[in-house]
Amino acid sequence: MKKLREYLSRDISMAILFVFFLGILLLMFVNFGSSMYNKQTLASMAFQLSEVAVLAFGMALCMLLGGIDLSIVANANLASLLAAMVLTGKFFDIEKAGQFVTILVAVIVAVCVGMICGLINGVIISKFSVSPIVTTLSTMTLYSGLAMGITGGNSIGNYPPAFLKFGTGSIGPVPIVFVTACIVFIILILALDRTKLGHEIHYIGENHTASRFTGINNENVIIKVYTISGLMAGIASLMIMARSNSARVGYGDTYQLQVIMIAVLGGISPSGGKGRLYGVFIATFCLQLMQTAFTLWQFSPYSKKLIWGMMLLIIMLINMAQARISRNAKIREMSVKRSAS
Amino acid sequence: MAGTNNIVEAEHISKSYVGVQALDDVSITIKEGEIKCLAGENGCGKSTFVKIIAGVENATSGTIRIGGKEMTKHTAKDAIDAGIQVIFQDLSLFNAMSVADNIAMNKLIKEGKPLTNQKEIRKIASDALALIGVDIPLDAQIQELSIANRQLIAICRALALDAKLLFMDEPTTALTKNEVDSLLNIVMGLKKRGIAVVFISHKLDEVMRIADSITVIRDGHKIGDFAASEIDSKKLAYYMTGREVDYQQYERKNDSEDALLEVKNLTKKGNFEDMSLKLRKGDILGLTGLLGAGRTELAFSIFGMNKPDSGEIYVEGKKVTINNPDDAIDLGIGLVPEERAIQGLFLSKSVNENVAAAILKRIKGFLGSIDSNRSRELSRKAIDQFRIKVYNEDTVISTLSGGNQQKALIARWAATGPKIFILDTPTVGIDIGSKAEIYEYIQQFAAEGTGVILISDEVEEIVANCNRVIVMFDGHKVKEYTEEEMKAPDIKEQINRLVESGKPGKEAAQE
Amino acid sequence: MKFLKKIDNTQRFLIVIIVIYCILVQSRNSAFLSLATLFTMFRSAAGTIILSMGVLMVMISGGIDVSFPAIAIFGGYTSLRICMACGIQSMFLTFAISIAIGIVLGVGNAVLINILKLEPFIITLSTASVYFGLMTILVGTKNVGATDLPAQFKTLSKMKLITTTNQYGGEIGLSVFIIPVAICVVLTWFILRKTLIGKGIFAMGCNNEAARRAGFNVNLLRIFIFGYAGFLAGVMGVIYIAGTNSVNPVSLVGTEMSVIACVVIGGASPTGGYGTIFGTLLGVILYYLFSQTLVYLGLSASWQSFFMGIVLLISLITTSWQRRVQNRKNFIYTE
16 A cells, blocks of 8 residues: 555655546446446456557557557447458358358458558558658548448448457457457556567657657657557557447547547646556546446437536646646756755 | 847846746846857756746746846747747747748737738848848748748748847757858848847857857856856866766777778768768767768768668678567667657657567567567666666656666666667756766777767767767768877867867868 | 740649639630629638648648637627627627627637647537537527627628629629638638748647757747637638628538538648648639539538538549658668
8 A cells, every 4th residue: 555655645646646546436436336346347347448548549649659649439330340341241142151251351451440540540640751640631531531431331230149259249248349458458558568679669769869868769659559549549449349239430520539538537647758548548447437327317419518628627637737837847946956966 | 240139137036937947047138239148957957947037927026127128927928029039949840831821920910910911021021031131932831941031031030020139959959060150140230220139058069159148047047157268168168067078988998890880882862972981899979960961861871760871780790681679679770869758759658668568579478479578677677787876677768767768768778788779969957966977888889899870969968988080071071080199188178179260171181 | 935844733733624624614604704793702701711721731831720600700790799788899809899709719729729738629629518508508599680780881882893794684792701801811821821920830830849958938839829819710700791791690500511612622741730721722713612602503502511522522632642652762661
């Protein structure tokens, strides 16, 4: 406990997040009691949370780098549509190929499409120096435009039951998608903490000129990170498909704002370099708790939108105030040191 | 000649920030038509003084009279109205806008007329350009102009506002000799019109030679006013640093004649031309010349950041192509860049993370994962070895002093065990104590067999630390001093003369 | 010829694309090049033109705004509901209410950016949700059909200045929308090119710090810029409702990207400091060409954003690449 306190006092935004999380937990309990904390609600939360979490990881990685991936939802959409076309036999005869091969091909298609879209983002940003916001806004138009063009806006559904298991099945009480999200989370945490790439991401986000002078190949790292972000979109697309048994242009449009908000709430600075992935995971839980509460309260989707927007603003306000306080503290500390010496 | 009317009389100016005394009882008078030089090391308070006069900040105590009128707590607008203009080192121009817009902008703002008139804008601009007698197309965008012409645009912008006093912050740093000459001519022209010009500078250069007087500031105190004729570079260094700079000259002890690094006829259009150099074990090769002479650009080429057009680079006898810094590091080349805060430091990261940044490849442990214990161990060792004053290796580097930050950067490269170590002006803005320590480390590296290239515009520093020196001018090698020549008693004067004489490549080499 | 010299490369590129595309479409459908097509296209583009002027100004100042559709629908829909509730029939009041709301919300954006000192994008992204959510709570989300629209909307919707006949003999007219659109375009041009504020907007986009040093009050300028963008959104809100002749208040949100695309394709620099009204108009023309004529080329209209995305990326890549090469020479790295 003492160690935890020490740790939290070092990382104030983590501390705020932690308090916030406990606060919501408590509030929900007071408000809903067991109607909130029963097995069913928890399981359904775990289902919904997984896809948002995976998308948020992708967004967080890009933001750590000082960038942003606004195309991530459009990317997931495109990937799920193409995979859906495979699953429903638009490309080859699924009867002949058999269920296993079809699903395998669909998974490969989703993952590859996601990664290629991410790769395109990375190349445009790193090799042509277009700013990440504008690049990914444009590719967002491009990817959703492509999805729209292919489907004409129609949804594609009815997948093989074995595939739906991935979205609806559980291992014991734990949904498979949630397990997947956790595995992705652990791999990413290890990668950020323990690999050269992970360290390089932090260096570039902090100061991309200095990183270049330190022998880090910025351009390669940027391409890799956006490709990973695309991979996250691919994984999320499979979760979305398997859970909802359909794919449609525009699915998950509200995720855009949520995902950015989760990253910011999780302590990832919008200007890059700072933040930790487990903050993002905790933030995803916070958001899902609220989401569930909104459903229990029967909020309209529009009022949810209002609350999400307000929250993002408030989080940024808190972060700003906190940065100002800690800066002042630093100045005071330094002046004390100076006058002492 | 300087007039008798004082434009600015600043008396007993003191300024303190939270716990830091930036200026302490400084009195400076600036006369009409005077050319003054405000000299001092980085962080000595000279820019604070300018900010106070320009009304950007207010003095804690003291009185300021501008044009005889007392205005102690004046704003930037008051200062501008009184005819005071500052040309910042970054020039503060609008790159995507036209020359005319840039020149007229400040005048338009001052007049505050809500509507603008293109004819009027062009007239303001052409009048100002005519004042200094240069011809630059009014419709050109600033980003299409050379740095020298941008400087002139900034001057014109000030003149358009009827400036009586012009502060220029390090105006010649990026200019070639010819450009400096024409700038100085223009400044002399301004002087004839009764406009006073104050240069802010940290070294003795041609600017100081046309100055009527030089005021030296050190650690927030005024050291004194001197006539330009009574001061030379050695005296100035003494006044600026407060110390007789007399370091032991470095002597190479290694007797290996094999070249660690050899550069043959390296050319990069617009940067440098036909550069050759040879670096042996234990050499400290000085690379000096005015800023913009091509020193940094050459170093970047060796470090893989500036692809040369032609020429060859050999490392330990093998011909190499260095495409990026990563290649350079693999070949054993390290570079401490010039702009510490921008190109070197990860300011909000810890000392540990800063020191380990260049050796991520080498601290892999189990399954190729990064071993944070090893990086910590290494950082602790570096903190000891380079006497970096910190609480522990987790201290955030931005809280360190400039000298300690620089030592951490040197430690970063020392950790890679470089065979060839390039340091680009490593002691700018660093206190005297750390400076001496850094010299000690540089010489130690060389004594252990590293080949060092030291880029600097402080001749003192070059002479004290280098056993060989190359003087560059306008992208060419002007002269290479051998170990024998370096032992000449008047070596400082020789190099100083050569750096400033500015005779293009071959002529000067033949002399 | 003099005209060709005056415009920049992007605009030349766009003109070439537009001409080639028009020839292509004309070869498939001989009725394409006609006044009737022009009038129809203008009617649907009117709202986008107005919004694009606001986006252009924001972008020149170095920011990106994505909240304007939310502001437009907030202004337009609220104004409509107030008019319905109070029986207001005045065209002037209708616009006035919408514009007032637009300005307030736009200024809100600027104030938040000034306080938080963060990327305008992320702030307007949040306010877009906040504004829209606020509207649904305060005003509701009820659809209003053509028959229920107050008289002034109907007039605005139907009034035509000149009429011509299309290939089927139907009567097509130049909508009265041309008046507000022209006013907005000319006003934007006037502000950007003829006023001190305009100089300040360009200056701010080039170099925010230098603009501040030169004596501009950058925060105040930002309030003006976003306020003006809000003003335009307010005008657009009313026109949008009149144009569709009914309103589903959730329909406009999500169109921000197409307007931003028009402006960027038109050559405005996403990093600020540069942009032209003529280029932006060309961008809008291209957008509506794609949206209304892809059918003639045998493609469904759903491919429109795909093609826009491609043109957008090509224009971004070419302009950025030139700047990158220039920067690299000076050892400025922008990734």
